[in-house]
Amino acid sequence: MVASALTIAGSDSGGAAGLQADLRTFLTCGVHGLVAVTAVTVQNTLGVHDRSDIPPHVVAGQIEAVAADMGVNAAKTGMLASGEIIKAVAEACDRADIGRDRAVPFVVxxxxxxxxxxxxFDDAGLAALREELLPRATVLTPNLDEVRLLTGLTVTGRAEMHEAAVALHALGPRYVLVKSGHLTEDPxxxxVLYDGTDFVDLHGPxxxxxxxxxxxxxxxxALTAGLARGMSVPEAARFGKWFVSNAVANSYPMGAKVGPVSAFWRLAPEEFTPGG
Ligand SMILES: Nc1ncnc2c1ncn2[C@@H]1O[C@H](COP(=O)(O)OP(=O)(O)OP(=O)(O)O)[C@@H](O)[C@H]1O
Ligand SMILES: Cc1ncc(CO)c(N)n1
Incomplete structure (x- = not known):
């Protein structure tokens, strides 16, 4: 059986982030990708220039349609665009048995x-995220800006990442995974992964x-793909860290500013020989 993973996310026309990054990662992790699109962004390496949000009932409809017919082994959220979309996502996830203490693990x-x-998203989106999604999360995966937005804590080193994980865990997720990309002074x-008792440091260059x-x-x-394939949360977190380390190591320039990380590094070399 091929495992499936659902991303509930926005489209990045630049193909670097958003649902495009998620689907590419699912593919190279051997998982069938399902999608509930939340918004279309007009985006390139210079910024997000415009966007159009999808009506909340259409977002919920996508989640329920694929869950009912195809089955979802794990789900994740990305850009959720508005408080109304977040509420619709929370209700659809309940109906599809997605979320903390339910059948399907949920990465927020x-x-x-x-x-x-x-x-x-806006202020209403932040409030809805706290009230509706954090308590439903199997794993919450904030970067350090999102830590500050959700807890008020400013993280400048590894010890503070542990403090932030404790504060975030109190908001309801089963596990918290604090990402360290923004600690640019750290070699x-x-x-950091935290389950309410123990910390696991996920090392990488x-x-x-x-x-x-x-x-x-x-x-x-990648963490979601690992969960879809039956890994435990600590195992899937290690898998995600391994995957993204290689993706950053193989990133490439494209456009005027910051280029994308690569999911291609896992693909086999081209085997087709023209005329062969
Ligand atoms: N320069 C780097 N070298 C190795 N790993 C990195 C680097 N930058 C980020 N990572 C890894 O990539 C993942 C994302 O980290 P980060 O904290 O940058 O999240 P983010 O801000 O949500 O990412 P994005 O750039 O997509 O907005 C983490 O697992 C982090 O360890
Ligand atoms: C659509 C979309 N989702 C997520 C991000 C964050 O990486 C982005 N830049 N664009």
Whole structure:
């Protein structure tokens, strides 16, 4: 049986982040990708220039349609666009048995802004995220800006990442995975997983590339793919860290500013020989 993973996310026309990064990651992790599109962004390496949100009932409809017919082994969120969409997602996830203490593990990536600083939801979205999604999350995967937005804590080092994980765990998720990409002074890139009792430090090198667009989405979607394939949360977190480290190591320039991380690194070399 092929496992399936659902991403509930926005489209990035630049193909670096959003549902495009998620589907590419699912593919290279051997998982069938299902999608509930939340918004279409007009985006390139310079920023998010415009967007159109999908009606909440259409977002919910996509989740319920694929869950009822095809089955979902794990799900994740990316850009959720608005408070109304978040409420519709929460209700649809309940109907599809997705979420903490339910059958289907749920990775909530609390995407608040693009890497250019453009907000991807508003104040109503932040309140709905706290009330509706954090308590439903199997794993919450914030970056350090999202930690500050959700807890008020400013993280400048590894010890503070542990403090932030404790504060976030109190908001309801089963596990918290704090991502360390923004600690640029640290020679390593150590993410932290916390289950309410124990910390697991996920070690990895810090690569000196400017091209990291989509790293957060790729980490969360590889973690989701691992869960879809039956890994435990700690195992899937290690898998996600391994996947994204390689994706950053193989990132490439494209456009005027920050280029994408690569999911191609797992693909076999081309075997087709023209005329062969
Ligand atoms: N320079 C780097 N070298 C190695 N790993 C990195 C680097 N930058 C980020 N990572 C890894 O990529 C993942 C995403 O981290 P980050 O904290 O940057 O999230 P993010 O801000 O959500 O990402 P995005 O750039 O997609 O917005 C983490 O697992 C982190 O360890
Ligand atoms: C559509 C979309 N989702 C997520 C992000 C964050 O990486 C982005 N820049 N764009």
């Amino acid at each position: 990536d609390p995407v608040a802004a693009s890497m250019h600083g453009h907000p991807l 390593e890139c150590v993410d 810090r690569f000196a590339t400017p091209h990291t667009h989509g790293a957060g989405d790729s980490m969360a979607s």
